[in-house]
Amino acid sequence: MLSEKYKSEIADILSRYPVKRSALLPLLYLAQRETGYITEGAMKEIAGILKLTPPQVYETVTFYTMLNLKPVGKFHLQVCKSIMCALVGSDTLISWLEKKLGIKAGETTKDGLFTLSKVECLGACGTGPMMQINDDYYERLTEEKVDRILADLQRDGTCSLKSGPYMWPEPASNKS
Amino acid sequence: MPKHELILLKNMMQPGYAGSLMDYEKAGGYQALKKVLGKVAPTDVTTMVIKSGLRGRGGAGFPTGVKWNFLPKDYQGPKYLCCNADESEPGTFKDRQLMERDPHQVLEGIALACYAIGAETAYIYIRGEFVLGSQILEKAVAEARAAGYLGKNILGTGITVDIWVHRGAGAYICGEETALLESLEGKRGLPRVKPPFPATSGLYGKPTVINNVETLANLPHIVTRGPEWFATIGSPPKSTGTRVFCVSGHVKQPGNYEVPMGVTCRELIFEHAGGMRGNKPLKAFIPGGASAPFLTTDHLDVKLDFESVAQAGSMLGSGGVTVMEEGTDMVWAALRLMEFFHHESCGKCSPCREGSSWLVQTLRRILNKRGRMEDLETLVQLCNNIAGRTVCAFGEAEVAPILSTLKYWRPEYETLIREAEAQRAHELPMAAGRH
Numbered sequence: 001m002l003s004e005k006y007k008s009e010i011a012d013i014l015s016r017y018p019v020k021r022s023a024l025l026p027l028l029y030l031a032q033r034e035t036g037y038i039t040e041g042a043m044k045e046i047a048g049i050l051k052l053t054p055p056q057v058y059e060t061v062t063f064y065t066m067l068n069l070k071p072v073g074k075f076h077l078q079v080c081k082s083i084m085c086a087l088v089g090s091d092t093l094i095s096w097l098e099k100k101l102g103i104k105a106g107e108t109t110k111d112g113l114f115t116l117s118k119v120e121c122l123g124a125c126g127t128g129p130m131m132q133i134n135d136d137y138y139e140r141l142t143e144e145k146v147d148r149i150l151a152d153l154q155r156d157g158t159c160s161l162k163s164g165p166y167m168w169p170e171p172a173s174n175k176s
Numbered sequence: 177m178p179k180h181e182l183i184l185l186k187n188m189m190q191p192g193y194a195g196s197l198m199d200y201e202k203a204g205g206y207q208a209l210k211k212v213l214g215k216v217a218p219t220d221v222t223t224m225v226i227k228s229g230l231r232g233r234g235g236a237g238f239p240t241g242v243k244w245n246f247l248p249k250d251y252q253g254p255k256y257l258c259c260n261a262d263e264s265e266p267g268t269f270k271d272r273q274l275m276e277r278d279p280h281q282v283l284e285g286i287a288l289a290c291y292a293i294g295a296e297t298a299y300i301y302i303r304g305e306f307v308l309g310s311q312i313l314e315k316a317v318a319e320a321r322a323a324g325y326l327g328k329n330i331l332g333t334g335i336t337v338d339i340w341v342h343r344g345a346g347a348y349i350c351g352e353e354t355a356l357l358e359s360l361e362g363k364r365g366l367p368r369v370k371p372p373f374p375a376t377s378g379l380y381g382k383p384t385v386i387n388n389v390e391t392l393a394n395l396p397h398i399v400t401r402g403p404e405w406f407a408t409i410g411s412p413p414k415s416t417g418t419r420v421f422c423v424s425g426h427v428k429q430p431g432n433y434e435v436p437m438g439v440t441c442r443e444l445i446f447e448h449a450g451g452m453r454g455n456k457p458l459k460a461f462i463p464g465g466a467s468a469p470f471l472t473t474d475h476l477d478v479k480l481d482f483e484s485v486a487q488a489g490s491m492l493g494s495g496g497v498t499v500m501e502e503g504t505d506m507v508w509a510a511l512r513l514m515e516f517f518h519h520e521s522c523g524k525c526s527p528c529r530e531g532s533s534w535l536v537q538t539l540r541r542i543l544n545k546r547g548r549m550e551d552l553e554t555l556v557q558l559c560n561n562i563a564g565r566t567v568c569a570f571g572e573a574e575v576a577p578i579l580s581t582l583k584y585w586r587p588e589y590e591t592l593i594r595e596a597e598a599q600r601a602h603e604l605p606m607a608a609g610r611h
Contacts (some may be wrong), residue, residue, distance in 0.1 A: 006426040016340045016342075017340075017363065018254070018380060019362075019380050020359060021361055021362035021363070022342075022362045023362065024362030025304075025342070025344070025345050025359070025362060026343070028345070029343065029345070033505070037215070044295070048363070051591050058514055060362060060363060060364055063347060063364035063365060063522075064344070064345035064346050064347055064365075065275040065346035065347065066304045066305070066345040066346035066347070067345050067346075068495070081512075082266045082348065082425040082466075082512065082513075082516050083266065083498065083512040083513050083516070084266055084267050084425060084467070084496075084498050086512055087424075087425045087426060087500060087504070088424075088425070088426075090469050090526075093205060100326065118518060120266075120348070120515075120516050121264065121265075121266035121267075121348075121466075121516065123263045123264065123268065123270050123272055123303065123305065123306070124269055124272070125267050125268070125422060125424035125496065125498070126269055126422055126423065126424050126431045127267065127269075127430070127431075128424065131430060132305055135307040136307075136308075137305075155360070163308070164308075165194075165195065165276035165277050165308065165312060166269070166272050166273050166276045166308075166309075167188060167273055167276075167277050167432075167433075168236050168273070168276065168430070168431040168432060169429055169430075171188075171189045171190075171191070
């Protein structure tokens with residue numbers, strides 16, 4: 001149950017809004033963090049917390065692409081395919097990933113480790129081609145970088161190539 | 177180094193500047209808040225912003241102070257400020273940099289706006305994908321609250337401003353201000369019918385102002401250095417200040433460039449962004465995000481300010497400049513953009529919901545060399561039946577790529593169709609009729 005495990009976090013979220021329903025997206029994120037996707041049980045529980053009906057929760061969940069109603073792999077690779085990234089090679093990036101992972105976009109590897117999705121603009125158009133993996137951005141991707149990211153994630157569960165606070169181009173003094 | 181003064185990106189360009197509260201204070205941060213809070217009347221702050229000529233940096237370019245003035249006077253109940261950090265217009269990535277590299281500049285702007293309009297609560301609605309950005313903002317809010325710049329009784333003046341960071345969850349339309357409000361209320365992000373406008377009935381039905389991140393980040397500078405100073409920068413009187421332009425596509429050095437409004441497209445693309453990446457000449461560019469109609473080499477000397485770009489038949493929009501080199505297939509480009517709009521149509525209005533799907537199918541058919549000449553008329557007819565017939569501006573936005581590519585590169589469409597016709601001549605009538 002979310003309300004037991006995250007009691008103080010839920011109370012903190014609720015305290016930010018004068019109307020309870022506003023806490024819906026934050027609570028859905030909590031549920032997704034817990035199980036990797038949003039279960040029917042979680043939707044019912046959240047409905048109870050916010051005094052909504054389960055369909056009110058469900059209708060909201062289905063509107064937003066970042067909320068998963070089905071399990072996804074441990075690492076969810078979301079590649080931007082919008083035109084800015086496409087101009088600098090996102091279609092090639094997708095074909096690399098499909099080949100390396102042995103799956104098509106929209107599928108999950110058999111071991112449940114990687115899910116590959118094509119998505120629309122992620123707001124990193126100056127540093128394409130790029131992808132988001134779970135909470136992290138990976139930008140200015142090359143085939144070598146992709147190899148390293150996949151290997152690192154598989155081995156360590158994380159990869160140091162993920163983006164930090166964004167600034168592009170970097171100021172001249174910071175360039176190595 | 178740029179030959180003009182940087183305003184918004186100045187701090188973050190300093191070596192070692194990490195955007196902490198200490199860094200920001202050292203750079204002169206929170207002086208604007210100290211200058212006005214409890215000392216200058218809120219209405220005078222609004223007057224300053226009107227005088228500065230500041231216009232919204234999110235896309236529509238509405239004068240910021242005028243927008244604030246739409247709030248009902250002498251309203252006693254709660255009012256709200258929403259910082260629009262949804263940054264979902266393809267081609268735009270400036271707000272991410274402003275928030276992740278200098279979050280306190282944004283927070284001080286929010287606090288000033290709250291003071292001016294009399295709001296005690298502000299929500300930063302940040303797109304869900306910007307997880308790092310939301311964490312940086314949360315940390316900055318905590319720092320500012322601990323230092324007495326936010327929260328209850330700011331700097332001992334008795335004024336309250338609470339800022340909360342609220343993450344969206346992946347929906348382009350939530351950058352539209354009424355869809356943003358719906359989403360913030362925990363609902364599907366469907367734009368509201370206007371009027372009533374958010375100024376009278378916004379978040380929870382209360383008077384609300386929604387301002388973009390970059391717009392708000394300008395406020396501390398306007399307050400500290402004066403509206404007269406700000407009003408001389410750029411292309412006065414109608415386009416004052418700088419813009420952080422986001423250059424993407426086929427240029428050598430894509431990225432964010434802060435320049436005074438009114439520099440030419442040529443200067444931005446060829447001087448700041450280093451020119452074309454290969455040896456191919458420029459073919460087309462979008463001057464203001466995916467919703468702005470395409471422009472051509474003929475428009476390179478157009479000044480990047482609100483009026484000049486509009487006169488050239490496009491819009492300055494969100495400042496996302498996407499550059500395409502010679503050889504880029506414009507039908508393909510229009511389709512890619514149209515696929516985006518089809519995916520992101522919220523589904524509320526039938527012309528947009530159904531029309532976007534038909535536009536994608538028709539464009540795909542032309543690109544796959546199965547088109548017919550009459551498809552071009554179908555495209556135009558569809559576009560004309562979407563634009564202006566929807567609750568929000570999404571309708572006008574989604575037809576821009578098609579109408580503008582048809583305007584400038586119609587022969588590319590026709591060539592593809594002629595190839596289809598030539599192929600069709602060799603097919604059995606039944607097979608040809610299927611398409």
